[in-house]
Amino acid sequence: MIPQVEQVNGFLEGPTGLLRTAPSGYLKRWLGALGVTVFDSVPYFQATANAARPYFPRDRHFTSDGNRVLADYLGSQIGDLDRLLPARRPTTMANRRR
Numbered sequence: 160m161i162p163q164v165e166q167v168n169g170f171l172e173g174p175t176g177l178l179r180t181a182p183s184g185y186l187k188r189w190l191g192a193l194g195v196t197v198f199d200s201v202p203y204f205q206a207t208a209n210a211a212r213p214y215f216p217r218d219r220h221f222t223s224d225g226n227r228v229l230a231d232y233l234g235s236q237i238g239d240l241d242r243l244l245p246a247r248r249p250t251t252m253a254n255r256r257r
Contacts, residue, residue: 160186161229162201164214203232 160183178184183201190197204213213225221229 160197160199160201162204164219166201167204167213198233198236200229200232203235204228 163182166180166183180201183199187197187199207213207228212222213228214220215222
């Protein structure tokens with residue numbers, strides 16, 4: 160899950176009392192109930208927001224820093240992909256001929 164700029168800069172927190180994690184939290188719970196594994200980068204972005212400027216100020220797309228933060232997060236989670244993939248049988252020439 161990639162955070163909205165408001166989730167990173169704290170714009171969602173304010174007089175309405177809406178939490179930064181509200182949009183992604185809802186989606187994460189909904190997908191979890193369906194058995195879908197979710198990689199949620201929102202907390203990772205929130206922790207690195209001050210060190211990096213992940214979004215362009217006007218168009219809300221990632222800057223090079225934002226792309227780097229996402230790449231770092233995905234790199235830290237890539238081991239989790241192993242548990243999502245079905246077990247693979249070793250491929251041999253004998254298996255291919257069948």
